[in-house]
Amino acid sequence: MSFSFKRWPGFLKTVLVIITGALAAAVTLFLVAVLAPEKVRAVLKDIGRAGETVSAILPPPLPAAQTPSKAYWLKQNWSARERFWFHHASQGTATFPVPYDWFVSLERAELAVFSTPKLLSDGDYLIRFGFIPSPRKLDGSASDFGYSKDSFNTNPAAEPEQFKNYPENPDGLPVGFAKLESGVEPATGEPYPAQLGFTCAACHTGQIRYRDVGIRFDGGPAMVNLGNLESAIGLSIFYTVYVPTRFNRFADRVIERAVKAGSPPADRSAFKEELKKKLRQTLDKIKHERDWSKEILARGNMTYIDEGFGRLDALNQIFFSNLLPPIAKEDKAFPEVLARNYARPDAPVSFPPIWDVPWFLWAQYDGSVQNELVRNAGQSLGVKTKLNLTEHSNPNRPLFRSSMKMKNIFWIEEMLRGPDPFADNAPGQTPKFKGLVAPRWKEVADIFENDPAWQVDDEKVRNGRQLYAELCVECHRGPVRDPEFDKERPDRRGAERFIHVGADGGGR
Template sequence: MRKAVWLVFVLLAACASGLVGVIEFPEQARPLLPPSTAVLLPPPLPAPKRPKVVRWLDQNWSEADRFWSHHASQGTATLPIPYDWFMALEQPGLSIFFTPGLLSDSDYLARMGFIPSPKTLNAGKKELQSYGYGQAGVSRPVAPTTSLHWAEADNRDGLPVGFARTKVPVDPRDGKPSLDRIGLTCAACHTGHIEYKGASLSFDGGPAMLNLNALERAVSLSLFYTLKAPGRFERFCNRVLGPQASADDREKLRAGLAKIFDSIVVATRASYALKDAKGQEDTPENFGRLDALNRIGNRLFYEDLGGPAGGATLAPNFHATDAPVRFPALWGASWFALAEYDSSIEQPLVRNVGEALGVGALIDLDGGPDGKKLFASTVALENLVWIEDLLRGGDFFSPEAGGLRAPKWPAALFPDDPAWKVDPARIEKGRVLYAELCAGCHLGPVDDPAFDKAYPDKALRHSDGWMKNGTLKLREIPVAVVGTDPAQSQVLRSRMIEAPSRFGLDPRQDLGEAWNCGAALPDASGTALPFGVALMDAVDHIARKSMDQRGLTEDERKAVFGPRGNCPNPEPMAVYRARPLDGVWALAPYLHNGSVPSLYWLLRPADQRPRKFCLGARDYDPRRVGYPADPSCAPGETLFLETDDMGRRIKGNSTAGHSFEGDSAGRPGVVGRALNDDERNALIDYLKTL
């Protein structure tokens, strides 16, 4: 009997020890657990860092402009919970000995790639300097002549760059009062950040190195733990309602929390079932990469229409996220005639409203009994207009006219470090190589008078790409020629959606007649439409509805839309556009899908490039200009893979194309002749100066 009792005691002690081990050391326990259990562990994240030096690079914006662009709401409700709930949730980890920190803690979110930001620019000098701020200055762009005016940015709780408090007096979907929501701004995905030997350098408009999946998973797990873990709901409730809240109010809060969590579970299960039924598979988006276009399509034409509740009717509108791209740079982009990597969107307002919808602006897609509310939304039209003007400025070649400029190579911050020095002789040689190998696609440099003088026929200022409406038509290279991964180029072309008849989408009339698109429109009628055309048409309606909500006059509407139309790219072939290379040093990882870790590897033959490397650390390599090609990831970092364990190529992850090899270009995927080491280093040094 004693032996049996002792055995039971030993087994219980072992189970208790194992449970403590899983709770306190989840990363060590993760490989030992079955997937169904491991999924309940907190998302793995890189270790926290404390930089010694923090800087924001000068890009022609005042600090007031920068702070506003980081936190001015686009009208989005990106996360499925009210703002105050987000601020009250705890991090999705368990501990027997400690109370977990808050989910909104800036240091915790920084481990997902978000950049810490001050609460206000009125803070003390020392505090501002700890965030890389410290210079005075206020400037605002000149907005179109409308009654629209930018709304103040609100970061009173000290959330990182890209988080905003969205005030929603009335939910457009049901007309009921709504709590404030937590939304992401365009700065969340389009603010770059690198680290080097304890220095933290950030720059606006660059590709973020954040992991949005980790944030989404952390929120879901935090809701789960709040509902299930002892003591969590009580602490959450006290933060939201206060310790004196009634039992009824507490129970209503618990029911609301459970309803949101249950909806996440239902949506997740439905997405897996749909992907299985369609034979589709997600490509991991991980740090610095996101399938934005497919996400926007899923949000607008599936989730906002009811998601799983729509059953078979909406199933055709759902698609796996299998074409992830590196977040594109924004400097100069407002001047490009067509946006997106595949040159697919002409109208800036449609591009920006579409982006706001993709990150969760609330929208009425039912319309009510009379249909009058259809397309009403929380899109913050005024702020979208202001951010576009703030990015654009008044003259592409004149910083004095405002506008975001590319960050300059920050060698001055590391005067004694030879890794940051550029060689004048190599720069001269690199300029010649740029004219030979790069200018044919990427056009002349934005700001290099020496290049313009030496190669006036290739100077960007005199390029034949400048159009009558003041935009720059970039070179569009057929995907078959450049040879890079084709997945993103097919999203808007090949994906089909079923638009509800109540939308009344009629591309021939809505786009063809209103914008004189003519032959640019594909043959499309009825409710089955190509995703790209349906998106342009639907967002056009949503933008106009937003103008209706604000009572804009016809002249004001024209001013907000500007001189550009809303027409598809008439190019019949799948293409990728080649943007000017100003600030290219800050755009790693390279190629549109972020599949090449540094300029050094981009300028080598494609078959020599790394097939896997780690993302998430942000440790910059100034010699090779990018990130290390190291496949040994630290805990929490994500591994980019071109192929899976079976050797099968992962959709969207090709490292091929844009190759320098052989005697000359001409073969598919080859854009220039092979470079020797001296030439490669010379071209890299020149590219650092752009």
């Protein structure tokens, strides 16, 4: 069949209708994506692979921001300065894929039609991933974040060495975000600008929200979603590269920070060119790592497991991502020899509490680690300490050199551990932990004084102790600060799990 001229107008009309329809659908999809990304994601999920690809460029679904009107840090043997130091001192990691100044200049992974999206690093955005807000420094403002006013008026001169130049948190980032000062890349010798990394507190700080109050405690399980954060950052970089006008705003912020720091770029437009090139490289690297892990999973007939809030598979990957070629190299080939080093993150566990753990005989859920500094160092590699695993020809930068701050990791461990809880103890006596301890229920009961939900019923406690001894001790061992339990069930005492119980039964 051939078209006759007579039929053209009708045909044109149909084409026009189709184009308008498609445009309207695209605009609607875009608007819904801006206003309600979760809805679009749900629809895309149903349309299979193509939907998956589009869904990957939509912001991750996040709960709404809820800022408690009041907050408390519970008493756990640490001063406010020790706390704040633990929350922001760097262990030498560059967990985030971009330098510090870029991170605080990026906009959120959100699309906006009539306004400029706010910053990714804003506290009210990051709390939606489960992070806990933290003050810029320990001054009067810190009481809004749960620090009691009298707790940070200590005499710095009388404090241990690590607090002499304790970190500040100049951009008001959440608990566990630590700035790594600029340095030299151990594998390539290239200088790198200040980076941003996680410290222990990102994953080992707990918060319970009750009646608009934030109850905060160190060493408790975090309720964060690191997978969502990773996609939000990747997406934010993607939008910065591809959504018109975003890059310019981003670059202006980075330049403004350089000006404030006293090192303005000589040529702004050359600086922007270079910045864009590096940002694209970063995006490429993220994309390749993602594609490669997808490929490895597909080969093994496995799918990716979403860890969700409050869980993480921490024990994997170090020998995959650290061995990948450095970012500047253009090598895009699938890293065949490394594929075997990739372990599927398929066992996400809840972040364990870490009080008393320095006194355990063995740590980790699978009881796989005995020496805590080795454990901590391994953990620090897991959250991306800069490390030379590939270059062994330069004697000034030997193999295994890293940006790890062993001294800080040592101090962290010392603070967690505290003095020997078994010293001066009679045999069979309940140990007295003096490092970081679990918070006391009673302290919270006192905050919610007239609230029956928090009041303790002694009879229930007695019954619970019995049930615990029968049902839970097998795996969790006895409680560590309950002399009543030790008296009633000496056969199931909690102290047995600790390092002091050697052949001689004495201290370490």
